[in-house]
Amino acid sequence: MEALQLGSVAKLELALAVYMVVAWRLARLVRLGRTHPDLAATELFTEAEWKGAYILAKKKPPTEPPTLRDVIRQIAMLGGFLGRKSDGEPGVKTLWLGFARVRDFVEGVEHMRQLQDSGQSCV
Numbered sequence: 536m537e538a539l540q541l542g543s544v545a546k547l548e549l550a551l552a553v554y555m556v557v558a559w560r561l562a563r564l565v566r567l568g569r570t571h572p573d574l575a576a577t578e579l580f581t582e583a584e585w586k587g588a589y590i591l592a593k594k595k596p597p598t599e600p601p602t603l604r605d606v607i608r609q610i611a612m613l614g615g616f617l618g619r620k621s622d623g624e625p626g627v628k629t630l631w632l633g634f635a636r637v638r639d640f641v642e643g644v645e646h647m648r649q650l651q652d653s654g655q656s657c658v
Contacts, residue, residue, distance in 0.1 A: 561627050561634070564607060569624055572604035580606055583641045588613065588633070591640055610634050 564579060576585045577600045588609045589596040601609075604624075611625030612618055614632030618625075647657045 557631075558627075561630055565625070565627055565630060568603050568607040572602060574603040576601050576603050576606040579603060581641075583644070584637055585609075587637050587641045587644070591636060610637055613637065 567574065567579065582600075585601065585606045586596040588606060591613055592609055594609075607630065608616070608618055608625060610633040611629040612633065613636045614625075614629035614634070616622070616625040616629040616633070650657050
């Protein structure tokens with residue numbers, strides 16, 4: 536929290552509110568990934584998010600949307616989850632770390648596309 540430079544109670548409350556929403560989404564993803572692993576990933580992730588997870592892992596994204604379990608494991612592996620047979624399912628921490636990487640990647644790609652669409656050079 537110190538890195539956020541929270542100098543007032545109002546700023547701290549705002550930061551906590553944002554973190555609560557993020558924590559709720561991650562906990563929900565973990566729970567749904569365990570209770571409904573065959574659910575289509577498109578129910579909870581945008582196409583850019585699930586494809587971005589595969590691209591960051593240097594894997595070709597599947598042509599059909601993968602299952603929720605597959606995408607959660609892919610994202611968690613970007614956060615340090617090893618995915619061994621004895622490891623069980625990923626938890627909130629590795630999902631948080633991996634999803635932060637995916638979101639940064641997706642935002643970068645979207646910004647690059649906006650620059651290209653406006654005729655500006657990206658490189």
